[in-house]
Amino acid sequence: MSKANSDKGFSFAINHAADSGLARVGTISTPHGDIQTPAFIPVGTKATVKTVLPEAMENLGAQALLSNAYHLYLQPGPDVLDEAGGLGSFMNWDKPTFTDSGGFQVLSLGVGFKKVLAMDAQTFRSDQVIAKNKERLAHVDDEGVTFKSHLDGSMHRFTAEVSMQIQHKLGADIMFAFDECTTLHNTRPYQELAMSRTYDWAIRCLDEHKRLTDSRVGKPYQALFGVIQGAQYEDLRKKAASDLGTMSSSGVEFDGFGIGGALDKDSLGTIVGWVNSTLPQEKPKHLLGIGAPEDLFVGVENGVDTFDCVLASRIARTSAVYTMEGRFNVSNKPFIRDFNPIDDECDCYTCANYSRAYLCHLFRAKEMVAGTLATIHNERFIVRLVDQMRQALIDGTFQDMKKEFMGRYKHKSGQARD
């Protein structure tokens, strides 16, 4: 049992460590309540999980939500959320909240290509991830990032200080340091350059965080997580983890850590293992942007405590749904007359009340509740899967559970049943 930072209203306790390896079960305590880890944190980028009401997110077991500083800065602006009493109050969510720094978005939405967080080698080779006639909208320098708004083209600039100021106004319980997210396309020298910037920005985030924490008297404590970069390189990842793991500035250190950047899907576990075995064991680790079922197992067994990912909700909006047998597109023709639930092993609201045929109809008719019902299902599926991993860790059956799941879960399935 270890506990860190319990005097500030934020703490992390490890309740159970796996017999071997990095996996553990813990509790993150925040001013807005606890998060039992490992946990999947659904994403509500613009202060809403797209298509779903906060009550529904609570009912499906979400312990916290993650929003984004870049998006909320552009619209409606951090002052509005500050006046509203913070992100949670604004969106009627009284449980814990996270905000991402915007470091990823100023680049991924602007620099000219889609960032890819985890990819297989085949995808990497294809040209679909390469810029295609897109205007370069962002410029990175040692001080920060200058970028154009994707909404109206206006110019803006984020620095470590700006990101911290925005995130303090947004008021989430857990914030992330401003970092430079690279891709697998970047050269090793560029990765080193970006990592050294992220290091400098991490110090500046701690300094600004300390200044803002002291100046915003009476506000609930907001925790700050440093972000580990270093791409696919073992020495860079371990150096980043070592540097940020021991970093202290203005008398404060990071409350936890995010693992970011480009990750080859096949080496996800290896990279996360390098990082988590180097970082201080007693602090929580968040794996940024990863959430495919098979990747969650790999993350958990390599010591990840929390995840966030848009995948479940994004694919839900275009009709892809998860089941224990694999994922499939419920809008496909075979499901027009399939009156079974999406997954009859699922305990979600959608599966309890609606059929594949109904969802198939809603998607084909382009009705908005299609996205709502599919998102509720997919978010429940992923939240529950990680909850089950947590229980399996406690029971000492994690590897059995993983083997059983991976044996059944096929990426392509979707046979209609009668």
Added chain:
RNA sequence: GUGGGCGUAGCUCAGCUGGUAGAGCACUCGGUUGUGGUCCGAGAUGUCGCGGGUUCGAGCCCCGUCGUUCACC
């Protein structure tokens, strides 16, 4: 009744001076990992209204015919 226009993929239409057909949407199926409810990718689809003729060759030219539409009586 007379004159003109138009009949090409399920829909709306492109097809230059003749070389056996394309687009968008729809449809079928993939994809989407710190969210631009977007987008990307792949695929299927035609007796070019019908019947003759000219030509080596006709969706394109000629004749007839059917349908449709407009104008004028």
